Amino acid sequence: MSLLSLRHVSRRFGALVALNDISLDIEAGELRALIGPNGAGKTTLFNLISGFFPPSDGEILFGGERIAATDPVTLVRKGIIRTFQITEIFLDLTVYENLRVAVETAMGISLRPWVSRAVRSAVDLRVQELLELVRIGGRAGRVAGELSHGDQRVVEVGMALAHAPRLLLLDEPTAGMGDEETHHMTNLIRQLNRERGITILFVEHDMNIVFGVAERITVLDNGALLAEGTAAEIAANPRVQAAYLGQGGAQARVTGSHADAAS
Numbered sequence: 001m002s003l004l005s006l007r008h009v010s011r012r013f014g015a016l017v018a019l020n021d022i023s024l025d026i027e028a029g030e031l032r033a034l035i036g037p038n039g040a041g042k043t044t045l046f047n048l049i050s051g052f053f054p055p056s057d058g059e060i061l062f063g064g065e066r067i068a069a070t071d072p073v074t075l076v077r078k079g080i081i082r083t084f085q086i087t088e089i090f091l092d093l094t095v096y097e098n099l100r101v102a103v104e105t106a107m108g109i110s111l112r113p114w115v116s117r118a119v120r121s122a123v124d125l126r127v128q129e130l131l132e133l134v135r136i137g138g139r140a141g142r143v144a145g146e147l148s149h150g151d152q153r154v155v156e157v158g159m160a161l162a163h164a165p166r167l168l169l170l171d172e173p174t175a176g177m178g179d180e181e182t183h184h185m186t187n188l189i190r191q192l193n194r195e196r197g198i199t200i201l202f203v204e205h206d207m208n209i210v211f212g213v214a215e216r217i218t219v220l221d222n223g224a225l226l227a228e229g230t231a232a233e234i235a236a237n238p239r240v241q242a243a244y245l246g247q248g249g250a251q252a253r254v255t256g257s258h259a260d261a262a263s
């Protein structure tokens, strides 16, 4: 049984068909990239899987259970955690406080005015673990709004990890980052998958990252599933080449042959 299955999933916004009859499976332990030109439907797919919108048609199964009409909070409890295309953290809180909020929410104690010392130290321990895991412990006391974009993204991933994801959805985790920040984030993604066994689906426009990190790749174009396969299969797929060529002669982005392929 796949961890995640989409069966004939469509999503319409009025007359616009954002996703059309998508069927796909993601196995537990996979590290999968979701690619496609702007407006292909990648974020919409994340919104459906994470319960922000219901599909117009079709069924979504998580661990064999039907989840298509389930709200995001319930899905977080089931282990489907996503980050957003635009970073969502508390800019006026410190890194530590951001992670503490996430840990408290995950533990179901965020609204309690008083918690025992034992619970307090369990929270602190978990925050420390997360700081080390995403390697941002050196900035724990810094106000998040003063961090670089890349560090803010890392904090956001740390907050997602507080919820013990079984499926982690990352929407353009390296967008707008410099080389060093990108390197840190891609290493983190690999580490979370390999060492923590977290199944990851990430949206990425930079083909060097896609082909350097993903084991399998799913390609959307104009709301339809264009191709799916290993990195080698996708790079050689003429339909994928054509979809990217149609975006303005960006074939190099598909082959990953140019160092300046970042968008």
Ligand SMILES: Nc1ncnc2c1ncn2[C@@H]1O[C@H](COP(=O)(O)OP(=O)(O)OP(=O)(O)O)[C@@H](O)[C@H]1O
Pocket (backbone or CB within 6 Å): 013, 016, 017, 018, 036, 037, 038, 039, 040, 041, 042, 043, 044, 045, 085
């Ligand atoms: N809430 C919404 N209401 C109306 N239309 C929407 C909504 N969300 C997405 N769309 C439309 O659905 C289509 C797919 O959008 P989506 O954001 O999923 O694309 P994307 O692949 O994530 O693109 P990008 O690479 O630019 O982030 C677009 O035409 C978009 O305008």
Ligand SMILES: [Mg+2]
Pocket (backbone or CB within 6 Å): 042, 043, 044, 085
């Ligand atoms: Mg998007």
